[in-house]
Amino acid sequence: MCWHTRINSDIGKANAAFYVLVPALHREAKLVALTVRLVSGEQVIRNQCTRYKELEGRLHQLWDQYTEGDITASRLLRDFGNIYGPSTD
Structure with missing residues (x-):
């Protein structure tokens, strides 16, 4: 699943208000940090649509x-x- 699709499904719509979008982007940023750790540890090759x-x-x-x-x-x-x-x- 692509990051923008994941965020849209997380918030329930494609055109979200700024105050709804910011927490969703923050959660996504945490996932990026986790993905970097997993890739560095060779537990995941990469995430691809x-x-x-x-x-x-x-x-x-x-x-x-x-x-x-x-x-x-x-x-x-x-x-x-x-x-x-x-x-x-």
């Missing part, structure tokens, strides 16, 4: 195909372009 995790996996898969000679450079770039192309969301 599912959508971007899948996208990065696809990019690595394409790169591996390219380095193994299974696809050409032009195919690699075309596929990258399709991944990063206009969103349909």
Whole structure:
């Protein structure tokens, strides 16, 4: 879950008043400190949104195909372009 989605769900709406947003940001700051400690201790690699995790996996898969000679450079770039192309969301 991305940090802004987590904050929005924590406070119950996307457009919160300043006095509601500040405590939510403070709680998020505490989570960041905890995450840094966990990453430093190698207990967590990193926190990543599912959508971007899948996208990065696809990019690595394409790169591996390219380095193994299974696809050409032009195919690699075309596929990258399709991944990063206009969103349909």
